[in-house]
Structures are given as C-alpha cells and as structure tokens.
Amino acid sequence: METVQSQEQVAAGAFSAFARFVLCGGGVGIASSFAVTAVASWIPWVLANALITVVSTLLATELHARFTFGAGGRATRRQHAQSAGSAAAAYAVTCTAMLVLQQLVAAPGAALEQVIYLSASALAGIARFVVLRLVVFARNHAHAATTVRTAHPVHATVARTSAPTGPAELCRAA
Incomplete structure (x- = not known):
C-alpha cells in the first residue's frame, strides 16, 4: 500500500515539475x-539570436x-x-530535424516546417526535462538531503569502567 502511494506521489511530483518546466521554459522562450x-534591429540577427540564447538559457536555468x-x-x-549542454543538444535536434526535412522535401510549406520544428522541439524539450530532473538538479536534492542529515554533529560517548593506570594503557585507550 505504501509503495503505491509513494509511486503516486513521485508521479504527481514529476507531473507538477513538468508543468512548471513548460511554464518557465515556455515563458522564457516566448x-x-x-x-x-x-x-x-541593432545588431545582425545571428548575433542577436546567439546573445538571446545565452541569456535565456541562463535565465531558464x-x-x-x-x-x-x-x-x-x-x-x-x-x-x-549542464543545462547549457542539454540546451545545445536540443538545439542540435531541432536543426537536424529541419535539415532532414529540407533533404526529404524540395520545397516544404510553412505549415509543414512548423509541424516538424515544433515536434522536434517538443521531443527535445521532453528529453531536456528528463536530463534536468534526473541529472542536473537530482544531485542538488541528494546533496541537500545529505547536508540536512549531517548538519548536526553526532557526539559519541564511550563508557569506561576504570581510568588508565599507566602510559602504556593510556596509549591503548586512545
């Protein structure tokens, strides 16, 4: 019974995190x-895109x-x-999808291009969510849990029935 409830809580947590991922990432994307x-309008589009991509990746992270x-x-x-690496991989996936489309269809229409681009973006986004959840930010949860557990020093007491009588016994006691 507890295992089923635990699995349901994990699934609900993953769903909530995914919804927040879509809202935050989508908001930054828009x-x-x-x-x-x-x-x-001030600098070449390629430079503007590179600059905004860097800034938006930092903000989204x-x-x-x-x-x-x-x-x-x-x-x-x-x-x-790590987040930048996953964003670069997602960028590569969408670029590859568009290049493949260009190779397969001589003159794809705007609608087909949008379907392919958005599909590739959605798949890359899901993969990016998994990487961020299981790799990039998973360590943070494990580290925080360890920090909480070890934040208070543990004091050990040793009961002694008698005091050491000489230097040799004192060395053995230490």
Whole structure:
C-alpha cells in the first residue's frame, strides 16, 4: 500500500515539475522570440539570436533551479554548464530535424516546417526535462538531503569502567 502511494506521489511530483518546466521554459522562450527581434534591429540577427540564447538559457536555468525542480536556491556553475549542454543538444535536434526535412522535401510549406520544428522541439524539450530532473538538479536534492542529515554533529560517548593506570594503557585507550 505504501509503495503505491509513494509511486503516486513521485508521479504527481514529476507531473507538477513538468508543468512548471513548460511554464518557465515556455515563458522564457516566448520572451526570447520578442527579444531577438528587438535586439536584431541593432545588431545582425545571428548575433542577436546567439546573445538571446545565452541569456535565456541562463535565465531558464535559474528559474528551473528555484521553481521547477524545487532546489529553492540559485543554480550552481555546474548546473548552468549542464543545462547549457542539454540546451545545445536540443538545439542540435531541432536543426537536424529541419535539415532532414529540407533533404526529404524540395520545397516544404510553412505549415509543414512548423509541424516538424515544433515536434522536434517538443521531443527535445521532453528529453531536456528528463536530463534536468534526473541529472542536473537530482544531485542538488541528494546533496541537500545529505547536508540536512549531517548538519548536526553526532557526539559519541564511550563508557569506561576504570581510568588508565599507566602510559602504556593510556596509549591503548586512545
């Protein structure tokens, strides 16, 4: 009975985390699309996209650390690096999907391109969620649990029936 309840709690926690992941990541993604357009009016689009991608990945990682995965604090440098790696992998998946589409269909319409891009983005997003939950932010939960358990020093007492009588016994007692 407890195992079933435990599994249900884990599933509910994963679903809640995924909903927060979609809200935080999706919100940052939508804001990024507007930001790229605005910044591209001052600098070349390729540079604007690169700049906004870096900034949005940093922002999304902070949001995921604080809200999505319940870490409650700032993301570490390691988490930022791992998150950037997963974002780069997701970017590669969507680029590959679009390149494959271009190879398979001579002149794909805008609707087909959107279907392929959004499908690849959704699959990459699900994979990214799994990586962030199980790898990037999982260590933080394990570390926090260890810290809580070891935060208070454990004092050991040794009962002695008699005091050491000489230097040799004193050395053995230590």
